[in-house]
Amino acid sequence: NAGVTQTPKFQVLKTGQSMTLQCAQDMNHNSMYWYRQDPGMGLRLIYYSASEGTTDKGEVPNGYNVSRLNKREFSLRLESAAPSQTSVYFCASKQQAASGANVLTFGAGSRLTVL
Amino acid sequence: GEDVEQSLFLSVREGDSSVINCTYTDSSSTYLYWYKQEPGAGLQLLTYIFSNMDMKQDQRLTVLLNKKDKHLSLRIADTQTGDSAIYFCAESIGDYKLSFGAGTTVTVRA
Numbered sequence: 001n002a003g004v005t006q007t008p009k010f011q012v013l014k015t016g017q018s019m020t021l022q023c024a025q026d027m028n029h030n031s032m033y034w035y036r037q038d039p040g041m042g043l044r045l046i047y048y049s050a051s052e053g054t055t056d057k058g059e060v061p062n063g064y065n066v067s068r069l070n071k072r073e074f075s076l077r078l079e080s081a082a083p084s085q086t087s088v089y090f091c092a093s094k095q096q097a098a099s100g101a102n103v104l105t106f107g108a109g110s111r112l113t114v115l
Numbered sequence: 116g117e118d119v120e121q122s123l124f125l126s127v128r129e130g131d132s133s134v135i136n137c138t139y140t141d142s143s144s145t146y147l148y149w150y151k152q153e154p155g156a157g158l159q160l161l162t163y164i165f166s167n168m169d170m171k172q173d174q175r176l177t178v179l180l181n182k183k184d185k186h187l188s189l190r191i192a193d194t195q196t197g198d199s200a201i202y203f204c205a206e207s208i209g210d211y212k213l214s215f216g217a218g219t220t221v222t223v224r225a
Contacts, residue, residue, distance in 0.1 A: 004157070031211055040123065042203060042217035043158075050211050058212070090157055094211070099165065101146045102207055106157030 002026055006091050006107035013081045013114045021076040021110050023091030031094035032074040033104065034058075034066060036087040043090065049074055081114045088112070119216035121204050126222045133191040135219045137204030140185060144206040147180060148213065149189045152201040161189070161202075191221075199223045 004025045013019055025032065030051045035043040035058075045058030049068040063085060065077045078085055088111050092104040121137040139147065145166050150158040164171045164178045164187075171178045177190040191198055201218040208214050 035215075040217055042119075043215040045212060045214075048211060092157075101148075101163045101165070102211070102213060103160055103163075104150075104158070104213060106159070108155075108157050 004091055004093055004105050004107035006089075006110050008110060009108065010111050011113070013078075013112065015082060015114060017081050018077065018079050019081065019112075020078075021089055021091070021112075022073070023075065023107060024073045025091075025093040025105070026072065027093060027095065027105065028071070029093035029095050029105075030071070032068065033092040033094065034064075034074070034076045035090045035092065036060065037090060037109070038087050046076065046089075078112075081112075083114045086112060086114045119204055119206055119214055121202075121216040121219050123217060124220050124222070126224060127194050129194060129196060129223050129225055131194055133189075133194045133198065133221055133223075135189045135191075135202050135204075135221065137187040137189075137216055138185055139187065139204070139206045139214075141206055141208060141214070142182075142185065144208070146207045147178075147187050148205040148207075149176075149178065149187075150203040150205060150215075152203065152218070154200075158203060194221075194223050196223050196225075 033048045034046040047066040052071045091107045118140045127133045148163040149161040152158045175192045179188045204216040205213045
């Protein structure tokens with residue numbers, strides 16, 4: 001059971017280049033998320049998908065687009081990378097526990113550097 | 116508002132107890148969470164507490180919730196070197212979102 005798989009693990013881009021971060025989960029979860037992690041700022045939500053076919057903006061969506069390709073896959077695209085997008089990106093999927101708590105399972109992260 | 120705050124660093128001696136504190140702002144949060152992040156890895160859920168509880172114990176972990184003050188704490192008893200990590204407090208926002216704090220880096224010294 002792989003859980004949440006992100007690719008690539010590392011990427012270096014030049015300003016203005018585009019790229020897509022891929023994420024897949026094999027737990028049959030409905031909801032998926034993209035966060036970025038920056039020192040001293042914790043995790044900030046970029047976009048989320050409550051269910052297949054829907055996407056919504058989080059706290060910091062500018063400069064990003066997402067696609068919920070199917071129930072398993074949720075990709076994050078940078079159309080024109082900027083140095084401010086240098087960060088570690090985490091994909092997560094959500095399971096609602098029997099208690100009602102929302103339990104997120106995270107991928108291992110994708111470290112992106114924009115020069 | 117959605118704002119979770121926690122101190123950034125904690126240093127503790129091996130065998131002592133660690134206490135990590137967090138404050139949150141959304142009084143309607145139904146659950147509050149603690150996640151652990153080890154170096155180079157994603158976050159893993161440690162424990163969570165329902166907002167109508169004031170304490171939850173799970174082996175070496177004790178979570179205390181003061182809903183009036185919107186204060187959450189995580190106590191780790193008998194702290195070990197394997198407990199060195201970043202610990203994130205999070206609150207639920209509506210049905211789908213979690214809001215995370217900046218994380219507390221815990222360093223365990225011999």
